[in-house]
Amino acid sequence: MNAQIALGIVALVVVGTILLGLSGVRGVKMDPQEFIVGGRRVGALLLWLLLAGEIYTTFTFLGAAGWAYGKGAPAYYILCYGTIAYVISFFLAPPIHRIARERGYLTGPDFFADRYGSRLLGALVALLGFSMLVPYVTLQLTGLQILLQIAGYGTIDALRAVAIGFFVVALFTFAAGLRGAAFASVAKDLLVLLGVIFAGILLPIHFFGSPAGALDAVLRDHPSWLTIAGPNSPNGITWVVTTTILTGCGFFMWPQSMAAIYSARNEDTLRRNAVFLPFYQVMLLLVFFAGFTALEVMPGLKGPAADQSFMLVVQKYYPAWVLGFLAAAGTLAALIPAAGQLLAAASIVGKNVFADYGIARDPASQTRTTRILVLVVAVLAFGFWAYNRQTLVSLLLIGYNGIAQLVPGVVLGVATRRPPALAVGAGILAGLATLILFVVPKTAEIIEINTRITAHGINTGLVALAINIVVTAVLWAVIPKRASAAVEAAQG
Amino acid sequence: MTGRSTAIICAIVPVLALTLGVVFANHLEPRILGLPFVLAWIVIWVLLTPAFMWVAYRSQRA
Numbered sequence: 417m418n419a420q421i422a423l424g425i426v427a428l429v430v431v432g433t434i435l436l437g438l439s440g441v442r443g444v445k446m447d448p449q450e451f452i453v454g455g456r457r458v459g460a461l462l463l464w465l466l467l468a469g470e471i472y473t474t475f476t477f478l479g480a481a482g483w484a485y486g487k488g489a490p491a492y493y494i495l496c497y498g499t500i501a502y503v504i505s506f507f508l509a510p511p512i513h514r515i516a517r518e519r520g521y522l523t524g525p526d527f528f529a530d531r532y533g534s535r536l537l538g539a540l541v542a543l544l545g546f547s548m549l550v551p552y553v554t555l556q557l558t559g560l561q562i563l564l565q566i567a568g569y570g571t572i573d574a575l576r577a578v579a580i581g582f583f584v585v586a587l588f589t590f591a592a593g594l595r596g597a598a599f600a601s602v603a604k605d606l607l608v609l610l611g612v613i614f615a616g617i618l619l620p621i622h623f624f625g626s627p628a629g630a631l632d633a634v635l636r637d638h639p640s641w642l643t644i645a646g647p648n649s650p651n652g653i654t655w656v657v658t659t660t661i662l663t664g665c666g667f668f669m670w671p672q673s674m675a676a677i678y679s680a681r682n683e684d685t686l687r688r689n690a691v692f693l694p695f696y697q698v699m700l701l702l703v704f705f706a707g708f709t710a711l712e713v714m715p716g717l718k719g720p721a722a723d724q725s726f727m728l729v730v731q732k733y734y735p736a737w738v739l740g741f742l743a744a745a746g747t748l749a750a751l752i753p754a755a756g757q758l759l760a761a762a763s764i765v766g767k768n769v770f771a772d773y774g775i776a777r778d779p780a781s782q783t784r785t786t787r788i789l790v791l792v793v794a795v796l797a798f799g800f801w802a803y804n805r806q807t808l809v810s811l812l813l814i815g816y817n818g819i820a821q822l823v824p825g826v827v828l829g830v831a832t833r834r835p836p837a838l839a840v841g842a843g844i845l846a847g848l849a850t851l852i853l854f855v856v857p858k859t860a861e862i863i864e865i866n867t868r869i870t871a872h873g874i875n876t877g878l879v880a881l882a883i884n885i886v887v888t889a890v891l892w893a894v895i896p897k898r899a900s901a902a903v904e905a906a907q908g
Numbered sequence: 909m910t911g912r913s914t915a916i917i918c919a920i921v922p923v924l925a926l927t928l929g930v931v932f933a934n935h936l937e938p939r940i941l942g943l944p945f946v947l948a949w950i951v952i953w954v955l956l957t958p959a960f961m962w963v964a965y966r967s968q969r970a
Contacts, residue, residue, distance in 0.1 A: 492946065496927070496930065503922060503957065503961065628942020643935065653931055687965055691964075692958055694954050694958050698954060701947075701951055
């Protein structure tokens with residue numbers, strides 16, 4: 417009975433949101449331009465929701481609480497990096513938007529292909545973005561699996577839950593497109609906000625009298641849980657600071673974030689967004705409270721299981737309809753960003769590989785390619801989920817290590833004097849090679865270096881980014897100026 | 909001071925506070941409204957960032 421009530425509420429809310437998304441796209445012709453960048457006519461409020469919709473995902477709702485539960489203070493980095501990203505975007509987003517409008521970009525990799533005058537660089541960046549979105553979509557799928565299992569009170573197994581999640585995501589993506597996802601974000605943000613207030617304020621009041629009471633209880637049982645460990649621990653202060661820097665710089669490098677920047681109405685819209693978006697971050701504090709409360713009420717969840725933290729508390733101590741609304745909020749927080757990410761991954765490879773290399777020529781076959789690629793990403797994400805269960809935060813950090821390698825190319829790309837495409841491309845490849853060497857170490861020396869870096873808690877993505885920057889700088893200095901000068905002369 | 913350099917200074921302050929600043933703020937005491945000091949430091953700076961960026965925004969338009 418409980419399962420029917422909770423799952424019924426989830427189903428109702430999801431169907432309602434899909435209808436809302438569809439009402440937002442009714443009467444809008446679905447060519448690639450409209451499907452991917454919303455026709456470049458998205459105003460301040462809708463853009464704010466779109467950016468917030470991309471940003472506040474299952475990662476916020478379950479992942480941040482899971483880390484507060486499973487690791488404690490290292491989770492604080494999540495509050496810092498988004499804020500730093502908005503500060504960076506204040507300076508970086510307006511010129512990106514201006515260039516994109518003048519040159520008619522649709523996708524993130526278009527920026528690379530055009531600014532550096534290299535179709536090959538565009539394709540490389542597209543494939544990188546595509547690969548790094550796979551763990552991000554896996555994160556959303558894992559979130560759906562957790563929510564459906566908990567709302568099912570044990571009647572749905574993990575595989576069935578993730579399969580249902582997969583189908584709902586694909587359906588929503590095909591039906592709504594980007595504009596639809598932005599409209600549906602309105603409903604999502606409202607529900608997620610209510611859910612977070614419930615989990616972060618009412619839960620701790622219920623069990624400990626106040627959020628501060630929950631923190632007191634955590635400190636009694638784990639005295640060092642709420643402060644960051646010293647510089648020589650795996651998730652200590654060095655890790656927190658280097659990870660904040662890497663993820664803060666990488667935040668707007670995601671293809672869906674670049675597309676959101678393009679879709680703004682004007683540069684001023686982007687600046688005002690950058691000023692006010694940090695307020696949205698404060699929600700995370702409540703999510704931490706929820707995680708800390710769960711740690712005291714229901715201790716013992718290990719590894720990826722920590723992501724279920726406060727939802728399990730609600731399942732055990734609250735009526736099914738409360739759980740249902742909370743699971744519905746979480747489902748939307750997974751579904752809408754997943755749609756945006758699937759569209760982004762599919763559109764960059766569809767445009768910058770298939771269309772730019774003449775494999776899909778006319779708009780009809782491009783739209784068809786995009787739809788097939790949406791399914792390909794979803795299947796890959798499903799495979800990644802089956803192959804390797806990780807915490808939600810770890811999944812996002814994998815994606816960030818890779819996507820942050822685009823930072824030098826984007827930052828230098830807005831300047832008038834730019835390095836040659838070869839320097840940027842070689843830098844990206846050097847960064848990726850570094851990451852791969854750390855994951856699959858082949859020689860004793862690399863294992864030794866890797867152990868030392870992680871023992872001090874230095875973020876490996878930041879090490880890769882440093883190597884990337886050095887390679888780009890050296891090649892820029894040695895390669896003759898002619899090729900890049902021609903591109904600069906043509907574009908300014 | 910030009911608008912551009914005002915904007916850059918306004919941006920650097922919160923970025924430093926939320927990176928290097930966290931290293932020095934990493935204490936439990938004094939707790940503020942029950943929050944450990946380091947968490948309170950981060951929350952306060954997240955809330956202050958829009959104020960700094962608003963100044964940056966105004967200075968760029970002026």
